[in-house]
Amino acid sequence: MVRDTNLCGIAVWLVLQSLIRTSEEIVESSIIQVWSAPGAETRLPCDLAASVHDVAMTMWFKDADRMPIYTVDFRNGPPVHWAIAGEFGTRTHFVLNESDPSSAHLAVDKVARYDEGVYRCRIDYIDSPTRNYRVNLTVIVPPDSPRIYDSEGREILGSIAGPFREGQDLLLSCQASGGKPAPDMSWYRGDERLASTKSGSVCQVHLPALSREASGTKLQCRVEPPLLQPQTRDVTLKLYLKPQFIRVTGGGPTRSGHERSFVCTTRGSKPAPNIDWFINSQRMDSSMTQVEVEGEVTRSVLTWRVRREDSGRQLVCRVSNPWFPAYTLEDSLTLEVLYPPAAQISMVEPKEPRLLREDEDAELLCSADASPPSYNFTFYRGTENHLIRDDPIGGIAVEGNKLVLRGLRRHHSSRYRCRAWNSEGSGLSEPLNLNVLSRPECSAGSVVQQIAGAPGGEVRARCSVSAPSTRDAGPLRFYWTYNGTKDVLPIPPSNVTIRGATSSVVHGLPTEDGDEDLGWLACWASNDIGNQREPCLFRVMPAALPEPPSNCEIEDEFLRCEPGHDGGLPQRFILEALEVRHHAPVMGDDSTMNDQGISGRGLTEAVYRASNDVTPQFPLDALSAGLYTFLVYSETPRGRSQHPAALHSIPIRTSDDLDVPGSLQTMTPMPPQPPSNDNSVALLVGASLSLVLLTILTTLCVTLVVICKKRQQPQRDPEQNTILRRSVGVSMYSGSSISPSIVPTVVVRGHRGSRVLAARWSGVLEDTPLAVLALDTRPHADTDSGHSDGELIQERDLPTTRHNIETQIE
Incomplete structure (x- = not known):
């Protein structure tokens, strides 16, 4: 049966071939285009153009x-x-609607890419010529996913396009390759179409000079192939924007040295x-700033210690975006700093302070750099800054x-300063x-100096003046005058010596002896500014006798004194050394007292001068022991x-005989001799009574001698009597007998501090006059408490004052 079927099919095919070859054909010249998506159902039209x-x-x-x-x-x-x-x-079938023959078509299910081609529909009619239709079936190929590129050809991979800069031209390209047919x-x-391309693979959009509003804008690239769902790609624009606004706050008055914050x-x-x-x-320095960012707002806080030199300066804040190097915004404020005045004193007239001359006027100006401005000014003079006040009489x-x-005047030469005040200080x-x-002016001022002279002798005077330097005021010139009792005489220049600002003169005095003075010497000086207004005066007084x-x-074989x-x-100083020789005293005999009040008993003539x-200093090394x-x-x-000045009974010994080595001669009386026989009560009592009686008689004799001497001395000048001098520390007494029961201590105060040298006696002292030496070179305030101001005695009473003896009785 299968075989029969095949044979039948072959027969049909042969019939059809014969018909095709023999029939008249009508072929439509146009081609029907049919698009179909892959996997979809498509229709290939074939219009019957007649009834079925x-x-x-x-x-x-x-x-x-x-x-x-x-x-x-x-x-x-x-x-x-x-x-x-x-x-x-299996995927095709013919669809015919008899009521509508024109809608006939060949349906193809699940169209595949290999289904693509040119199809021909042939219609054979019973009584009409054959008709042919051509249908071009195209299977649509979807394009690749769209890709976006910037103007430099860089692909934008994510959903953010950029960053772009404000004001920049924007060019974006959307590409979708591989589509068939080419998509739109x-x-x-948004809903606004910016650009489009038909049947192409690239679409570009151009946005010139991007504005701030474009930041964050969403753009969409849309690809629309036929019969397919459109493909889209969205990108959001990212823009770098310029700063729009700037403002600096925090101004106002600020005290110097205080911190202030500026925003x-x-x-x-x-x-x-x-x-x-x-x-x-x-x-x-950026370390003084702190930045705070909140969205689009940025703050910079500057904390800074304001200085006085910043007053009036501009504090500038500058804002810049690194993507816009040529674009910056600035705002500023002027600093107002409060600070105390910085005063400066200057000369207004004349301009140069070294050109000031006497009798001219000078004007000083006190200027001050201060905030707020200074409202009070004071002037000072001298190193101790004495306040200068208005003095119309003094020209101030x-x-x-x-x-x-x-x-x-000269006294205006000084150091001047000024002080300015404001609310912040001075x-x-x-x-x-x-x-x-x-x-020139006299260095001693208006003080009249006194000099001494003798009638008929020469007097010397030295005059010192103060004056500006010779470079500024010219050299100094001196001349002297002598004002006598009768007239004023110029002193010849040959008697005048000039050395710098000092001049010396030698002038012979007249032979007349004046009671009050011997005349006046006047020293005058001049320079290029003018003559000295008042001379330097010297009053020549009659000279007095020198004081002893x-x-x-005595120290280290030298005798030293202080000059009077x-x-x-x-003055010159003369030393006389008298050797002391002992012999028995004669009671009541005062013939040995000389006119100096010095006992001559036991003294020889001067053996050394x-x-x-x-200075009153003399070596004693030429004296022999004694x-x-x-x-x-x-x-x-x-x-x-x-x-x-007298030193009595001073032993001079050789270096081998000195009791104590040192700087002072040691006065050591002979030690007492021990009794040769046993003491008895009777002998002791008799000796004591004899010694007491002898002491009483000696005291009476000395008192009488002193009284007589005082009466015989001539009355002196009251002026000389009023000259008080401190005791030289030398006390002299006439010879007397001292009880052997009294053991005296002789005090000798050394050159550096009190040094006590004691010598004790026992028995009866030798009958030579006793002279006790007390050398005291300490300051008067350091002397013993027993010495008070009562020790100031008249010089003529020195030899006979008994109470100045410094002895201690043990």
Whole structure:
């Protein structure tokens, strides 16, 4: 049966071939285009163009195949369908609507890419020519997923496009390759289509000069292949934005040295901007700033210690985005710093302070750098800054911040300063030294100096003046005059010596002896500024006798004293050494007292004399060993001192005989001799009574001698009697007998501190006059408490004053 079927099919095919070859064909020149998505159902149209009853057979061919792939036979009643064997045949069927023959079509299910081709529909009519339709079936191939590129060809991989800069031109390309047919492509911003491309694989969008509003905008690339769902790709624009706003706050008055916070606020910059601070065009240290970012608002807080020199300067805040190097925003404020005045004193007239001269006027100006401005000014003078006040009589006027000095004098030469005041305090200026070129003035001022002279002798005087330097005021010139009792005489220049600012003169005095004075010497000096207004005056007084030396001591074989007043004339010093020889005293005999009040009992003539023109110091190494009394005089052309300084009974020994080595001679009386026989009560009582009686008689005799001497001395000048001198420490007494029961201690005070040298006696002392030496060279305030101001006695009473003896009785 199968065989019969095959034979039948072959027969049909042969019949059809014969029909094809023999029938008249009508072929439509147009080709019907049919698109189909892969896997979808498609329809290949074939318009019968006649009733079904008029159609004999319908056949479908693919491409150039001569074998039909599908056949419908209408000749024998109901249509008979035949499809080519295979997979394609199972997916095809012919659809015919008899009421609408034009809608006939070949349906293909699950279209595959290999189904694509040109199909031919052949319609054989019973009484009409054959008609052919060509249908081009194209299986649509979807494009690849769209890809977006920027203007530099970089692919945008994520959903963010950028960053782009504000004001930049934007060019984005959307590519979808591999589509068949080429899809339609377009760019959308929301519902707004920005660009489109028909049947292409690339679509570009161009946005010139991106504005701030474009930041965050979503753009969509849409790919629309036919019969397929469109493909889309969304990107969001990321923009770097310029800063929009800047403002600096925190101004106002600020005290110098105090910290102040300034805030710089900016908005609109993406990313956060760089904020820099500048003062006087210098960048400030970033460590003094603190940055705060809140969304699009960025703040920079500058905490800074304001200085006085910053007053009036511009504090600038500069904002910049590194993506816009040529674009910056700035805001500034002027600093107002409060600080105390910085005063400065200057000369207004004349301009140069070294050109000031006497009798001219000077004007000083006190200027101050202060905030707020200074409202009070004071001026000071001298190193101790004495306040200068208005003195119209003295030519001083303080006028606000000006000091006017009228009629300049030398005393105006000084250091001047000024002080300015404001609400923040005060400031003292640096000193300004004024040097007034003036006439010479006497260095001693208006004090009249006294010099001593003798009638008929020469007098010497030295005059010193103060004057500006010779470079500024010219050289000094001196001349002297002598004002006698009758007239004023100029002193010849040959008697005048000039050395710098000092002049000396030698002038011979007249022979007349004046009671009050011997005349006046006047010293005058001049320079280029003018003559000295008042001379330096010297009153020539009659010279007095010199005073004797005092505080004599012997140290290292030298006798040294302190010189007394020279009486106004140069003095020299004379030493006389008298050797002491002992013999028995004669009671009541005062003939041994000389006119100096010095006992001559037991003394020889002067065995040694020496003189010194400078100081009362004399070597004693030429003396032989023995006991000496030393007399030291002062001598001037006027005469010799009335009294000498006397040291009595000073032993001079060789170095082997000194009891104690040191700087002072040691006065050591002979030690007492032990009794040769046993003491008895009777002998002791008799000796004591005899000694007491002898002491009483001696005291009475000495008292009488002193009284007589006082009466015989001539009355002196009251002026000389009023000269009080401290005791030289030498006390002399006439010879007397002392009870053997009394053991005296002789005190000798050394040159450096009190040094006590004691010698004890027992028995009866030798009958030579006793002279006790007390050398005291300490300051008067350090003497023993027993010495008070009562020890100041008249010089003529020195030899006979008994109470000055410094002894201690043990």
